Amino acid sequence: MKVKQLSVFLENREGRLMEVTKILGKSGVNMSAYFVADTSEFGILRVIVSDPEKAFNVLREAGFTVRLSDVVCLSCPNHPGALSLALEILAREEIFIEYMYAFSSGESANVILRPTDVDRCIDVLQKNQMELVSASELYKF
Amino acid sequence: MIWNEPIECASRSEIEAIQSERLVETVKRVYHNVPSYRKKMQEKGLVPDDIKSVADLSKLPFTVKKDLRDNYPFGLFACPMSEIVRLHASSGTTGKPTVVGYTRKDLNTWAEVVSRALSMAGVRKSDFVQVAYGYGLFTGGLGIHYGTENLGASVIPISGGNTHKQIQLMQDFGSTVLACTPSYALYLAEVMEEMNVKPQDLKLRIGIFGAEPWSENMRKEIERKLGIKAIDIFGLSEVIGPGVACECEYQEGLHINEDHFIPEIVDPVTLEPLPRGSVGELVFTTVTKEGIPLIRYRTRDLTRLNYEKCQCGRTLVRMEKCTGRSDDMLIIRGVNVFPSQIESVLFEMAETAPHYLLIVEREGTLDTLTLMVEVQEQFFSDEVKKLQDLRKKITAKIHSVLGVSVDVRLVEPKTIERTAGKAQRVIDKRKI
Incomplete structure (x- = not known):
């Protein structure tokens, strides 16, 4: 991912x-x-x-x-508190984020994350049922 | 007052007689005591007897700064180490410093020439001389110090820095003479303004300024701001330190103490002696030094000589205030900086390309250096922090090698102009 x-x-x-x-x-x-x-x-x-x-x-x-x-693209619902929930998970798992930026379109928002450990970040987010955007989907925008 | 009238006002033939006698002795001494000089003379097919007077000076081989480095630390000394009573060294910015050693007699000579210089500048026994040149391996502080003592004036050995205290002591002790670099003098003037100390609150009347290039405009500004007469003193540690030459009250060139240091002007490219009055590279031969005599030492300073008698009565030859240098050395806040040193630092660092541009500017009274460095593609990071760390690393490394701080700017690769010939690595925007 x-x-x-x-x-x-x-x-x-x-x-x-x-x-x-x-x-x-x-x-x-x-x-x-x-x-x-x-x-x-x-x-x-x-x-x-x-x-x-x-x-x-x-x-x-x-x-x-x-x-x-390599970066990770998280798709989170476009409503209050959604990003906070994702970041809480990452903080709990001690995933360090070098930088991030986000852009919303309609129902959802895409958040680009640049963690120090990309693989572990993907792992943690997926285990917590967070939706990630694949490269092929994202490049189509 | 003329400190040593018989010498300072001697006729040309008298001076040349003294120089000739001393030159012959010096050549003998270095030939017999310093292998490197002997080798150089032999390569030219010269023996000491070939040098009979100053007229034969141009037969001798030149000495350059590299010779001092190649013979680091004491290889060019011409006397037993037991005779050396003091060592000084250049800032050593290109790795090895250049080391000079003084015998007791050399220190006396140095005190003598500094006393002459201070007298030319108008310093008297009753003066209080605040020496704000650095004390230490640098020759500035101790050189002026002992010359002042020898003259009989009172030394305030405060050394460099500590600006508020400098101004405090100037007021409390009633300093009448300030000796420091011209840029520091201007800085002192600025801080005085901030502290609301006016020239009339002080007793300063003379400034003895040297160790870096400065212009007539800067002189006027210092004189106006501090209400003093600003005198240019010249010297280089290899030759002896400050006191090689100094201006008198007429400020029309610097009188060279030529009974100790014989000046020549040569073409910096062909190295041929130039006719009197021509601008060229200043070369010195020391004829009384025992510790480290130098034969035809190339200073890289560009100037011209004036043999006319001065209004002050002295006949000692005068050199014009230096107008430039024949190599690329920069003097930044009194520190010698060679662009090649920056190149070597960049070569050592994998992250940067050895292409750079050094911009020298003068902000207010202080010289600033901006270094544009190209980032190597493979070390480019998408993280700001890493690039900033790289920038800090370069800044620290350059500082440790050069001894001056630089503002490092990371630029895109291949944006610094390349030329097939000699690249322009330095843009000097200072208006000296």
Whole structure:
């Protein structure tokens, strides 16, 4: 149930975000999630795309520093307290989350989790009957 | 007041006679006592008898900083170690420091030339000299210290830093002379403003500033802010330390104590001596030092010499305030920084590419360094924390090697310009 996330290193320079999206668009790669982590010196763009390998290659060719990493996509009902329940389980099991971001669409919300231990995180969530989104489903968005 | 009038006001022929006699002795001593000099002379087919006067100086081989490193620590010393009474060393920023040793006589010579320098600057026995140069292996503090004592003025050996206390003691002790780097003098002036201490609250009248390049504009600013006369003192530890040359009250060039240190100006590329008045690389031959005499030592400083008699009455040759350096060494807050050191640090670290750009700026009165480093693709992480840790690691490593702090910026690979020839690694935006 691992999902591939594409990360792109970005200097704080004008136009870099635009360039990434332009390259992906031209290559016919669709994005279903898009998140920028920024610091005062640099930024990291994290995207979930329809074709991670292709996106990785085209960006690399264009001179970007890119990385593919495994993340987990949790689907939780779009109502109050749902995310909290999932996070409680992870906290109880001592699963450390490096970062996460979420996006909701209609009845449910997708939460991208980047745990230190991806396999154990999947295991724990599944044992607790939490719904995970598979890569193939997610890339279709 | 002229400290040593017979020498400082001697005629050119008198000076040359002294220099010739001392040069002949020095060449004999190094030939017989220092294997590295003997070897170099033999390679040129020279024996000590070939050197009969200063006119023969240009026959001798050059000495460079690398020779001191290659002979680390004491290989270039020309006297038994039992005669050495003091050691000093450069900051050693490229691994091995350059070490210099002084005999009792060398320390006396040093005190003598510093006393001359301070007298040129206008310092008298009645003065209180606050020495805010660092004391330690660096020659600045102790060099000025003993020269001041030798002159008979009162030394306040406060050393560098501790800015509030510096200002406090200036007020309480009535310091009349401040000796430090020019950038620290400006910083002191800023802190004084913050503390609401005005120049008229102090008795300061003279500043003895050196150890880093500074401009005429900076001089004007220091003079205005502190209400003093700012005097440029020159020296390098290899030659002796501060006191090799100093400005007099007319501030029209620095008088070189040429009876001890013979200056030459050479073309930094061909190494041929240049005609009088030309700008070139300053080269020194020490002719009285016993511990570590140096033959034709290349300073890398660019300047020109003026042999005209000065308004102050001295005939000692004057060097212009240094206008630049013939190599890429940067002086940041008084610390020598070579861009190649940064390269070696980056080479040692797998995470970074050895491509970098160093930007030097002066914010207010302090020099700042910004280092742009490319992240190697395989070490790029999707976690902010890891990249920030990498940044901290580079910063710490550079600091430990250079001795100055740098602001490290991680940049995308291949964004730093590559050239086939000599890459521009440094952008110096300081307006000195």
